[in-house]
Amino acid sequence: MQTATPLTDGRLSKASTAQYWDDGFLFPINVLSPDKAQAYRAQIEAVERDWLDNGLDLPLATFKRVNAQCVMPFVYELATQPAILDVIEGILGPDILIYSAEFFIKNAHSDQYVSMHQDLTYWGMGTTSEMVTAWIALSPATQESGCMDFVRASHKSAILPHKDTFNDKNLLSRGQEVQVDVKPGDKTPIVLQPGQMSLHHGLTIHGSGPNVSDDRRIAAVVRYITPRVSQNVADKDYAMVVRGADRVGNFIHYAPPAALFTPQSVAMYEEIRAARAKAMMAGTTVRKGIYA
Ligand SMILES: O=C(O)CCC(=O)C(=O)O
Structure with missing residues (x-):
């Protein structure tokens, strides 16, 4: 097993930060106790149990798949854990926004499965290095359970051509697959x-295979950006300031939800989804995949 990335007062060392920029990824980083991870798992599994058939306008799978922090208070709480933000600050600096959980x-x-891809392909943000993804394991991520695979240093390339497959087994919005061997x-x-x-x-090529284990593989995945990132395809975009300040103004800010799926938070969710669809689905007429 790979030894955990050393942290000093919860912060990355210069060497670990340099390793992130060299490799395009960094792992494993201890951020939650196993008990806390289990408690967050229990919360998402309770939502799956209690809110599956609840008259919401969108399927529960959609709310889980993108912007969960907008409608589920415990996801906002997870994404703003100081232990996580202290590490993110080592990559992005003091001003941090949540783009999506x-x-x-x-x-x-x-x-x-998840086909090999680069995240920034359809996000309308160009090739920014000011977006980082934190993939937080809430159950064991092993080769058996279908952990992610990263291609080292692949973030040094441009956005490569992708082919949309819209395969039902693919967890990505359009089943996009990078066209490299x-x-x-x-x-x-x-x-x-x-x-x-x-x-x-955001440019690291990555994907993951099937889960042949006896347990679910559950990850909470948070996309953090700086205020300097800009949306170049959709007409407007949204983010939550969670540390420091936004002195740039490229994003519309919104508040965390007061309770699960409040009417206000669901309305905000729909507003963000509608705005982002223009970037996420650019170049395709197939609509079935968006955040399904
Ligand atoms: O969870 C996975 O297997 C893939 C996740 C992913 O593509 C991502 O976090 O960008």
């Missing part, structure tokens, strides 16, 4: 215990 869940013995030896498996996280750059 998402659940990537593969059930036990499921053939769901990624060989098994190019992949680093990102094995994480509950409460550990990995970081990856």
Whole structure:
């Protein structure tokens, strides 16, 4: 097992920060106790149990898949844990916004997968280095359970051509797959215990295979940006300031939800989703995949 990234007072060292910029990823980083990770798992599983058939305008899977922090208070709480933000600050600096918090869940013995891709392909943000993803394990992420694989230093390339597959088993919005030949030896498996996280750059090529284990593979995935990021495809975009300040003004800010799925937070969710669809679905007429 890979030894945990050393932290001093909860912060990354210069060497670890340099490793992130060299490799395009960093792991494993201890940010939550196993008990705390288990408690967050219990909360998302309670939502799955209690809100599956609840008359919301969108399927529960959509709310889990993107912007969960907008409608679920415990997800906002998770994404703003000081232990996580202290590490993110080492990559992005003092001003931090949440762009989206998402659940990537593969059930036990499921053939769901994530094709190899670069996150920034359809986000309308160009090739910014001021977005970092924190992938927080709420259950064991192992090669058996379908942990992510990263291609080292692939973030140094441009956005590469992707092909949309819209495959039902693919957890991505349009089933996009990067059109390069990624060989098994190019992949680093990102094995994480509950409460550990990995970081990856928005251009790092990554994906994951099926879950052949007996447990669900559950990750809370948070995309953090700086205020300097700009949305170049959609007409407007949204983010939450969670540390420091936004002195740039590229994003509309909104408040965390007061309770699960309040009418106000669901309305805000719909507003953000409608605005982002223009970037997320640019160049395709197929609508079925958006945040499904
Ligand atoms: O959870 C996975 O397997 C993939 C997640 C992913 O693509 C991402 O966090 O950008």
